[in-house]
Amino acid sequence: MLLRRLDDLVGQPNAKAFLKNVVAGGRYANAYLFHGPAGVGKGTAALALARALLCERAGGRRPPEPGLADAAPGLFAALEAPPPPPPSGPALDDACGECAACLKTADLQHPDLKFLFPVSGEEKELDTTIADTLTALREDPYFVFGYEKFASIRLSLTRELLRELAYAPFEAARRVVVVRDADRMREDQYSALLKALEEPGAATVWILTSSRPARLPATIISRCQQVRFAPLAEPELAAYLEEKVGVSSRESRLLAALAAGSLGRALTLRDADPLRLRDEALALLEPALRGDGPGLWRAAQSFMNYGRTGRETLRRMIEFHELWLRDLLRAGVGAPRESLVNRDRETEIRRQAEHVDPGEVRRRLMVLEEARDAIEGNVTADLTVFSAMARVAGARLGEGEWPPHLAERWKY
Numbered sequence: 001m002l003l004r005r006l007d008d009l010v011g012q013p014n015a016k017a018f019l020k021n022v023v024a025g026g027r028y029a030n031a032y033l034f035h036g037p038a039g040v041g042k043g044t045a046a047l048a049l050a051r052a053l054l055c056e057r058a059g060g061r062r063p064p065e066p067g068l069a070d071a072a073p074g075l076f077a078a079l080e081a082p083p084p085p086p087p088s089g090p091a092l093d094d095a096c097g098e099c100a101a102c103l104k105t106a107d108l109q110h111p112d113l114k115f116l117f118p119v120s121g122e123e124k125e126l127d128t129t130i131a132d133t134l135t136a137l138r139e140d141p142y143f144v145f146g147y148e149k150f151a152s153i154r155l156s157l158t159r160e161l162l163r164e165l166a167y168a169p170f171e172a173a174r175r176v177v178v179v180r181d182a183d184r185m186r187e188d189q190y191s192a193l194l195k196a197l198e199e200p201g202a203a204t205v206w207i208l209t210s211s212r213p214a215r216l217p218a219t220i221i222s223r224c225q226q227v228r229f230a231p232l233a234e235p236e237l238a239a240y241l242e243e244k245v246g247v248s249s250r251e252s253r254l255l256a257a258l259a260a261g262s263l264g265r266a267l268t269l270r271d272a273d274p275l276r277l278r279d280e281a282l283a284l285l286e287p288a289l290r291g292d293g294p295g296l297w298r299a300a301q302s303f304m305n306y307g308r309t310g311r312e313t314l315r316r317m318i319e320f321h322e323l324w325l326r327d328l329l330r331a332g333v334g335a336p337r338e339s340l341v342n343r344d345r346e347t348e349i350r351r352q353a354e355h356v357d358p359g360e361v362r363r364r365l366m367v368l369e370e371a372r373d374a375i376e377g378n379v380t381a382d383l384t385v386f387s388a389m390a391r392v393a394g395a396r397l398g399e400g401e402w403p404p405h406l407a408e409r410w411k412y
């Protein structure tokens with residue numbers, strides 16, 4: 001099933017409680033902006049809220065209209081089927097998952113649910129690109145939206161949508177428009193969108209999501225009720241990965257730690273064999289410990305072969321070392337196995353922890369943190385990793401054979 005319920009969201013107790021309250025209360029803002037880090041469930045929550053707003057037993061329940069039944073029958077009254085009686089009991093605070101509307105929203109087939117998201121590629125292939133994305137989304141319950149740098153919400157699609165808004169909703173009392181990563185639009189799209197958001201009495205609820213809300217025009221933000229999504233806690237992520245996704249307990253903790261609160265990131269990393277990557281990253285330190293400068297340089301550069309993702313890979317190399325050192329600190333104070341991120345290499349961690357001074361571990365962590373910041377900035381990533389490993393190993397640069405043309409850039 002493609003669309004979930006608000007109840008099925010991972011973590012996010014505050015956002016979840018707020019949204020369920022909105023659904024139960026039956027009074028909606030014209031527009032919501034779900035903001036927070038990437039991969040924490042904003043898009044899933046947006047679709048789940050849309051589903052609840054259209055559900056016949058929750059937000060989509062038509063209120064009984066008093067007096068209507070007593071009114072004199074109109075000329076065409078006999079031709080119209082009587083409206084179904086409203087379901088009894090209080091409105092639900094989440095989609096029921098069973099009514100006709102819920103069955104349609106489950107597969108994104110409800111005519112009053114519009115879903116826009118950024119795509120890349122050529123305009124003439126737009127229909128195929130969108131259809132392929134939706135198929136992937138339907139077939140893989142752990143599908144993660146990933147964009148190229150210039151992916152955008154296409155102008156042709158927002159135009160088409162805005163034209164449609166002129167008409168009444170097809171089946172439900174209102175229309176719900178979900179705009180994923182709404183910060184990927186052009187300036188003229190925002191002006192058109194703003195007009196639609198300001199439309200008084202419009203039968204449309206907008207749900208925008210963004211992990212980069214600073215890129216949205218302030219005029220848009222001020223029209224939206226904001227809902228904040230937080231990074232997910234590591235144990236929460238690890239438990240979800242093990243119980244729902246079927247990740248082994250050896251990997252789940254490492255993935256959760258690397259994911260930095262983002263389920264999307266954990267799911268993407270899951271396919272990259274994180275234990276192997278971790279072992280490769282840790283092996284980087286070996287030439288540094290041997291004092292083999294050129295060997296270290298070659299090793300650091302070999303990770304640049306990943307092309308455009310080279311910088312990302314190198315940043316991850318640093319992260320693996322940080323996680324290892326944190327495990328050393330934990331082991332040093334006798335922390336149990338469950339609290340170790342690299343628990344599959346527990347014996348090694350415990351052995352190292354006996355021989356290393358916590359002050360020294362902290363020094364190394366500072367070196368690595370600095371290196372990670374430098375990689376985020378514009379510093380040559382491979383050189384940064386090289387320097388960091390050398391400093392972690394305590395090697396003094398400038399000794400032995402170093403690639404001479406870069407020597408003056410090593411400040412350590």
Ligand SMILES: [Zn+2]
Nearest residue numbers: 055096099102
């Ligand atoms: Zn329902």
